[in-house]
Amino acid sequence: MTAVLRHSRVGLGHRIDDGTTGRATVRPEGRSAVALVVFGFFATLLALAAFQSVVLSGQFEFDSLQRRLEDGRDRSQLLRAEVARLESPGRILEVAGGRLGLVSPPTRFYLPSVVPGDPEAILAPPVGDPFSRASR
Amino acid sequence: MSRQPVGRASLGRGAATLVPNRETHLRFRRRAVFVGLMLTVVAGLFGWRLVSLQLLEPERFVAHGEAQRIKTLKLRAGRGAIVDRNGVDLALSVPGQSMIANPQRVEDPVRAARALAQVLGADSELLERRLSSDKSFVYLGRQVDSEVAAAALALRISGVYAEEEWERVRPGGDSALSILGRTDIDSNGISGMELVFDGLLSGTDGERVVEMGMRGASIPGGEYSVEPAADGRTLVLTLDRALQFEAERVLLDGVEAVGAEGGVLLAMRPDTGEILATATVRRSSDGVVGISSEHSAATWTYEPGSIIKPLTVSAILDRAVAAPDTVREVPPRLEVHDATFSDSPFHETMDLTLADVVRRSSNVGTILWAQDLGAEALHEQLREFGLGSVTDLDFPGEASGILHPAGVWSGTSLPTIAIGQGVSTTPLQMLTAYAALANGGVRPAPTLVLGTRDDGGVFEPRRRGPALTVLPAAVAAEVVAMMEQVVASGTGTRAQVPGYRVAGKTGTAWKVLPAGGYGSEGHRSYVSSFAGFLPAEAPRLAVIVVVDEPTGGAYSGGRVAAPVFAEFARFAVRQLRIPSAEESVGLEREGRVMALTPARHAILREAAEVARLEQSGEMVAAPATGG
Numbered sequence: 001m002t003a004v005l006r007h008s009r010v011g012l013g014h015r016i017d018d019g020t021t022g023r024a025t026v027r028p029e030g031r032s033a034v035a036l037v038v039f040g041f042f043a044t045l046l047a048l049a050a051f052q053s054v055v056l057s058g059q060f061e062f063d064s065l066q067r068r069l070e071d072g073r074d075r076s077q078l079l080r081a082e083v084a085r086l087e088s089p090g091r092i093l094e095v096a097g098g099r100l101g102l103v104s105p106p107t108r109f110y111l112p113s114v115v116p117g118d119p120e121a122i123l124a125p126p127v128g129d130p131f132s133r134a135s136r
Numbered sequence: 137m138s139r140q141p142v143g144r145a146s147l148g149r150g151a152a153t154l155v156p157n158r159e160t161h162l163r164f165r166r167r168a169v170f171v172g173l174m175l176t177v178v179a180g181l182f183g184w185r186l187v188s189l190q191l192l193e194p195e196r197f198v199a200h201g202e203a204q205r206i207k208t209l210k211l212r213a214g215r216g217a218i219v220d221r222n223g224v225d226l227a228l229s230v231p232g233q234s235m236i237a238n239p240q241r242v243e244d245p246v247r248a249a250r251a252l253a254q255v256l257g258a259d260s261e262l263l264e265r266r267l268s269s270d271k272s273f274v275y276l277g278r279q280v281d282s283e284v285a286a287a288a289l290a291l292r293i294s295g296v297y298a299e300e301e302w303e304r305v306r307p308g309g310d311s312a313l314s315i316l317g318r319t320d321i322d323s324n325g326i327s328g329m330e331l332v333f334d335g336l337l338s339g340t341d342g343e344r345v346v347e348m349g350m351r352g353a354s355i356p357g358g359e360y361s362v363e364p365a366a367d368g369r370t371l372v373l374t375l376d377r378a379l380q381f382e383a384e385r386v387l388l389d390g391v392e393a394v395g396a397e398g399g400v401l402l403a404m405r406p407d408t409g410e411i412l413a414t415a416t417v418r419r420s421s422d423g424v425v426g427i428s429s430e431h432s433a434a435t436w437t438y439e440p441g442s443i444i445k446p447l448t449v450s451a452i453l454d455r456a457v458a459a460p461d462t463v464r465e466v467p468p469r470l471e472v473h474d475a476t477f478s479d480s481p482f483h484e485t486m487d488l489t490l491a492d493v494v495r496r497s498s499n500v501g502t503i504l505w506a507q508d509l510g511a512e513a514l515h516e517q518l519r520e521f522g523l524g525s526v527t528d529l530d531f532p533g534e535a536s537g538i539l540h541p542a543g544v545w546s547g548t549s550l551p552t553i554a555i556g557q558g559v560s561t562t563p564l565q566m567l568t569a570y571a572a573l574a575n576g577g578v579r580p581a582p583t584l585v586l587g588t589r590d591d592g593g594v595f596e597p598r599r600r601g602p603a604l605t606v607l608p609a610a611v612a613a614e615v616v617a618m619m620e621q622v623v624a625s626g627t628g629t630r631a632q633v634p635g636y637r638v639a640g641k642t643g644t645a646w647k648v649l650p651a652g653g654y655g656s657e658g659h660r661s662y663v664s665s666f667a668g669f670l671p672a673e674a675p676r677l678a679v680i681v682v683v684d685e686p687t688g689g690a691y692s693g694g695r696v697a698a699p700v701f702a703e704f705a706r707f708a709v710r711q712l713r714i715p716s717a718e719e720s721v722g723l724e725r726e727g728r729v730m731a732l733t734p735a736r737h738a739i740l741r742e743a744a745e746v747a748r749l750e751q752s753g754e755m756v757a758a759p760a761t762g763g
Contacts, residue, residue, distance in 0.1 A: 058356070059353070059354050059355075060353060063353060063354050074231040077229070077230050080228065081225070082307075084224065084225035084228070084308070085307035087224070087307075088307050088308040088309070088311070088377070089308075089311075089377070089381040090309050090311060090381060108706065108707075110706065110707075
């Protein structure tokens with residue numbers, strides 16, 4: 001005994017039995033819908049992957065910036081100490097007497113902070129920006 | 137459809153290979169059942185494991201997972217800097233590295249120790265002992281150079297790491313060391329300001345909790361929280377770095393020039409009590425004079441000698457025992473009980489005014505008037521000047537000096553104390569007393585701290601101690617006029633500063649010998665000093681110079697300490713922009729100002745803004761507190 005199985009739906013497409021030939025056909029709109037679903041699925045996956053990549057990249061950037069910030073702070077503190085060391089009178093005297101070979105004078109002369117007898121009139125402030133190209 | 141038994145006979149040729157017999161069928165079924173059972177068992181195991189992981193003890197595995205992913209990173213809080221009055225860094229913390237190890241993970245301690253010893257410059261045996269210990273954390277080198285740390289890490293020894301930590305540095309070297317103090321290797325204050333204000337300078341560490349994946353990268357959207365580190369506050373001292381350096385330099389030269397054992401130089405603003413510079417130098421056992429780490433201006437006591445005379449004279453004037461121009465006969469020698477007091481240089485009996493007594497630094501004249509004054513009055517006045525008690529400086533180890541109550545004074549106490557022997561003071565006490573004379577009789581509370589700054593730079597001033605009126609302004613002015621004559625034509629002419637009126641007094645005190653007593657003539661040790669202020673008409677700078685045990689022919693305060701005073705003062709008036717009498721002419725006119733440094737200008741501008749805000753009620757100054 002043999003039996004012919006005839007399904008109205010086989011596979012992914014819609015099959016239509018015309019009743020005379022026994023052949024089944026798939027509706028075009030159904031095929032498009034399936035394609036759209038598949039496309040949408042993969043597009044969503046791609047979008048998710050891209051988004052994940054962007055997020056990861058951002059996080060990496062964030063971590064990197066944070067490290068740079070900490071390094072910058074450390075560097076700033078080191079430079080601050082170095083500036084203070086270079087400006088210290090002891091170091092200046094050491095360089096002057098050592099590397100530059102300068103000798104302290106036997107007596108010191110101090111310039112007055114206010115010159116006695118200087119003109120009473122206050123100098124007028126410069127007009128405009130004295131450093132601009134136009135005024136040169 | 138009915139199922140019929142199919143016999144071998146009815147299937148024809150080849151049917152034996154196509155149709156399974158009953159045994160084969162049974163064998164297949166047994167195998168199928170066995171495989172099914174095995175699969176069921178495996179599935180059961182998986183299921184059980186799943187239940188075990190998810191339901192029975194999930195916390196353990198969640199914790200294990202979190203331990204792998206979630207890291208807590210320590211955020212190191214920086215110790216606050218110590219800056220001078222112009223904002224210049226005197227002590228600050230910089231990032232450094234220490235080499236650490238987990239001995240449990242070091243494979244070959246002997247070899248590792250040898251390799252590390254070369255790089256770190258440490259003892260190989262010591263490193264070997266540490267690397268062989270059963271601990272899980274040991275230090276191999278604290279606060280090493282970054283290059284050294286990099287070289288040690290380049291050895292790629294398992295279990296050896298570098299750890300970041302703060303290192304305290306003083307960019308100016310040993311300058312102001314006695315004030316700044318020191319910290320231990322863990323940045324805890326152990327002396328000086330580092331100790332006194334340790335609570336303010338120390339910060340609070342923070343932490344960052346972050347979920348990390350492979351190679352230490354943060355997991356986006358993972359756990360993340362930050363508790364920021366709070367850095368310590370910046371301590372703003374009253375010191376001026378340039379003045380401090382100059383004070384140390386001139387004092388070193390001065391002490392070296394007279395072959396003394398040491399010396400102290402202290403500079404103060406008489407109106408506020410702010411200490412601008414304080415230097416202590418000491419000769420070491422090998423004969424080299426260097427900057428001392430001890431703040432002797434506050435911790436060392438000595439018998440001040442003649443620089444106490446202006447204080448004695450203040451009491452004489454205040455109690456109306458005499459006036460500056462009161463004349464009396466002063467002999468060259470005076471015997472009181474079993475002691476003989478004399479003047480140096482020797483003079484015949486002569487008439488001297490009280491002003492002359494101060495100008496010539498006459499011991500006999502001072503004693504004669506002090507006897508008229510009386511012990512109680514002298515003691516009371518000296519106490520009011522602050523002798524015999526600690527100041528408001530709040531410095532560790534500050535000495536109070538010795539000033540016994542008048543009730544226990546012996547017969548010679550009054551004459552000796554009147555001329556600065558038999559009483560001990562610190563240089564700080566003497567300078568504060570002189571500041572009171574310069575400040576119209578108001579004794580300021582000496583201070584080393586202006587205030588503190590937070591991370592944002594907001595300044596919080598420190599509340600000063602109360603200023604005390606110890607003398608009427610008129611009396612103070614009379615004493616100042618006498619002291620001006622000391623510098624103009626008396627014993628302190630070497631303290632003159634060109635362009636400025638200077639008021640001061642010399643002192644040459646006998647030093648108590650270790651065995652007791654002062655020793656006989658020719659075997660005495662001296663403490664020479666000069667204290668004064670300028671400009672005398674409106675004092676803005678008070679300075680005391682004390683030289684301990686000068687040797688050689690010159691040992692008087694006028695020859696040993698006064699020149700040091702003058703050299704320092706010449707520099708200080710420039711640094712502090714104190715105009716000379718000539719420069720002051722016309723300064724009151726609008727637009728004429730002393731030249732200012734940018735830092736000084738910024739401070740004045742900020743002070744003006746704070747004053748404006750306080751006046752308008754927008755800001756209330758809160759007191760800073762020591763740690």
